Amino acid sequence: MIGFEELSLVLNKSSKSLMHMFGPKGNPQASNLFAVIQYLQEQEGIQLEVKARKVA
Numbered sequence: 001m002i003g004f005e006e007l008s009l010v011l012n013k014s015s016k017s018l019m020h021m022f023g024p025k026g027n028p029q030a031s032n033l034f035a036v037i038q039y040l041q042e043q044e045g046i047q048l049e050v051k052a053r054k055v056a
Helices: 004-011 015-021 030-044
Strands: none
Touching: 004 015, 004 030
16 A cells, blocks of 8 residues: 555655645645656556547
8 A cells, every 4th residue: 555655755745745735625736646646557557548538
């Protein structure tokens, strides 16, 4: 399991800052969000995809 402490070391951000970013009132910058997603994908051996689709 990956926690805020591990993410803080990898991303060079404080764990408090990460908790705030992903909290109810948080508003992470895209660069921070993508860095977290990239790290989680690498650690879990998965690849997330976003697909566009028309909504009826």
